[in-house]
Amino acid sequence: MPTYTIIKIKENMNLEKVVERIKERGCFEHTPDDPKWPKNEKLFAKWIPLEEEPMITKFETGIGTNEEVVQASVEIQRPRQVWTDSQKKLLPLEKRINITQTDVIFFENGGSCYVAVQGSARSQQVNRTKRDLLEPSELIDWEEGKRTESVGLPSEYRIDPDMFYWLYYLYLEKKGEIPSNPPMRILELSGYRGTSLEDTQYYKSRGDRVAKLLPTLAFLYGNDDLKSLRFTLNTNSEQIELELHHDGSFELVSYAGKYASVEANYKEAAQLLLVYKDIIPRLKDAYENDKDKRNWNENVRDQFNANIGRIIIERIKETLPSLEETGS
Numbered sequence: 001m002p003t004y005t006i007i008k009i010k011e012n013m014n015l016e017k018v019v020e021r022i023k024e025r026g027c028f029e030h031t032p033d034d035p036k037w038p039k040n041e042k043l044f045a046k047w048i049p050l051e052e053e054p055m056i057t058k059f060e061t062g063i064g065t066n067e068e069v070v071q072a073s074v075e076i077q078r079p080r081q082v083w084t085d086s087q088k089k090l091l092p093l094e095k096r097i098n099i100t101q102t103d104v105i106f107f108e109n110g111g112s113c114y115v116a117v118q119g120s121a122r123s124q125q126v127n128r129t130k131r132d133l134l135e136p137s138e139l140i141d142w143e144e145g146k147r148t149e150s151v152g153l154p155s156e157y158r159i160d161p162d163m164f165y166w167l168y169y170l171y172l173e174k175k176g177e178i179p180s181n182p183p184m185r186i187l188e189l190s191g192y193r194g195t196s197l198e199d200t201q202y203y204k205s206r207g208d209r210v211a212k213l214l215p216t217l218a219f220l221y222g223n224d225d226l227k228s229l230r231f232t233l234n235t236n237s238e239q240i241e242l243e244l245h246h247d248g249s250f251e252l253v254s255y256a257g258k259y260a261s262v263e264a265n266y267k268e269a270a271q272l273l274l275v276y277k278d279i280i281p282r283l284k285d286a287y288e289n290d291k292d293k294r295n296w297n298e299n300v301r302d303q304f305n306a307n308i309g310r311i312i313i314e315r316i317k318e319t320l321p322s323l324e325e326t327g328s
Contacts, residue, residue, distance in 0.1 A: 001251065001252035001253075001255070001268060001271060001272075002118050002119075002251065003118070003119060003120050003123075003243075003249055003250065003251040004105075004116040004117065004118055004119075004249060004250060004251075004272060005116065005117050005119060005120060005121045005123075005126045005153075005247070005248070005249040006114050006115075006116050006153070006154060006157050006248050006249065006276060007114065007115050007116075007117060007126075007130065007134065007140060007151075007152035007153065007154075008112060008113075008114055008140070008152055008153075008154040009106070009112070009113040009114060009115060009139050009140060010113075010138070010139060010140060010141055011112075013113045013139065014108060014113055015056045015068060015069075015070050015106060015107075015108060015113065016056070017113075018070055018106050018113065018115075018139065019054045019055060019056060019070060021137045021138065021139055022047045022049070022054040022070075022072065022137065023053070023054055025136065025137045025138075026046060026047045026054070027044050027045070027046040027047075028044065028045045028046070028132065028133070028136050029042060029043065029044055030043040030044060030045055030076075030077060030078055030079070030132070031043045032079045036083065036090070037079070037083070038090075041093055043077040043078065043079065043097060044075075044077055045074075045075070045076040045077065045128075045132035045133050045136075046074075046075055046076075046133075047072050047073075047074065047133065047137075048072060048073040048074065048075055049071075049072050050071040050072060050073070050265070054070065054072065055070070056068050056069070056070055057069060057070070057071065057266070059262060059263060059265075059266040059269070059270065060262070060263075061258075061259060061262060061270050061273075061274075062257075062258040062259045062260070062261045062262050062270065063236075063258050063259070067107070067269070067270065067273055068107070068108070069105050069106060069107050069266070069269045069273070070105070070106040070107075071103070071104070071105050071106075071265075071269060072103070072104050072106075073101065073102070073103050073104070074100070074101065074102050074103070074104055074117075074125075074128075074129050074133060075099065075100070075101050076099070076100040076101075076128045076129070076132045076133070077097050077098075077099055078097060078098050078099075078100070078128075078132075079096060079097055079098075080095075080096055080097060080098055083096045100124055100125055100128045100129075101125075102117060102118045102119055102125035102126075102129060103117075103118045104116065104117050104118070104129065105268075105269050105272055107269075107272075107273060107276070107277075109276065109277050110156075112154075114154065114276070115134070115139070116272055116276070117129050117130075120245075120249055121149050121150075121153065121245070121247045121249050122149045126149070127148045127149060130148060130151055130152060131148060134152070140152045153247055153248060154248065157248030157276070157280060158246065158247060158248050159244060159245070159246045159247075159248065159280075159284075160246075160287075161225040161226050161227070161246060162301070163283070163284070163287045164226035164228075164229045164246075165226060165301060165304075166287055166290065166296050167186065167189075167229060167231065167283075168189065168226075168229075169296070169300070169301070169304045170186060171186045171189050171231070172304075172308075173304065173307070178233075178283070178286050179286050179289065179290060179295070180235075180282050180283075180285070180286045182235060182236050183235065184233055184234070184235040184282065184283075184286070185233070185234045185235070186231050186232070186233060187231075187232040187233065187234055187239070188231060188232040188241075189229070189230070189231045190230045190231065190232065190241070226246075227245065227246050228243055228244060228245040228246065229243070229244055230242070230243040230244075230253065231244075232254075233279065235279075235282075236257075237257060237258070238255075238256070238257030238258065238259070238274070239254075239255070239256045239257060240252065240254075240255050240257070240274075240275075240279065241253040241254040241255070242275065242279070244280070248280070250275055250280075252271055252272075252275065255271055259271050259274050
């Protein structure tokens with residue numbers, strides 16, 4: 001499943017109103033206002049509904065519950081900066097335009113409406129969808145002066161970098177058990193991305209080998225911000241390998257569970273809702289509860305950090321004899 005970025009729709013909007021907006025404002029023209037551009041070659045940004053027309057669709061999730069979504073595709077045509085060849089002749093249309101295509105899934109949760117756009121928060125797919133369709137359709141609020149990639153990102157889905165450290169702590173020191181009802185357990189940690197003072201660190205591997213690599217331990221010991229974490233969870237007989245990013249976007253790497261039996265047209269939507277309506281809220285609740293109970297605070301994190309330091313020293317001591325033999 002590709003990466004999705006979640007964007008919050010305006011207050012007091014629901015799926016019915018989203019459908020109305022898409023019907024009313026389903027297409028916006030972007031043809032250049034230039035005499036050199038052929039008048040008959042129109043460029044558009046448009047919503048492309050999954051069905052014949054925009055509508056709310058209901059599906060069964062595989063666990064006996066029903067969900068409602070609005071699914072659509074997006075196509076945005078924009079002129080390139082260069083339209084002519086070396087002889088100043090007009091290039092063919094396909095060489096004069098850029099086409100951005102992606103998929104979107106609208107859903108409701110907790111009294112609010114959201115749209116998940118396929119692509120990372122900084123990707124052209126997401127940023128073009130915001131600028132050329134969501135804002136003109138008056139579906140999102142655009143705060144003046146805010147960077148495009150930050151517009152619409154809901155605070156309720158943002159992940160505190162400290163929460164990633166907490167998850168690492170649970171995995172390394174609490175056998176992966178997450179204090180949640182129903183129970184959740186981290187089976188593997190297989191990757192992370194973080195920003196150190198020098199550069200961006202990114203490690204990924206099969207299984208949980210990365211969780212025990214010296215570079216990983218050294219990064220954690222340095223207390224630099226974690227920007228994403230890739231891990232495998234088990235909960236309610238669902239096994240989910242997830243790469244979760246600090247801005248609330250995620251990539252579902254692999255999945256095995258009851259949601260896999262959903263009708264093909266809705267399988268991706270079902271698994272997306274599993275993450276956004278169940279997994280992320282439960283992880284955030286468990287994190288906040290652990291902080292409230294003082295099971296996770298600055299002192300616990302400092303102790304965790306000290307333990308990592310000891311592991312690093314022991315690992316280096318184990319490695320030194322073999323290095324000395326190699327050098328002799």
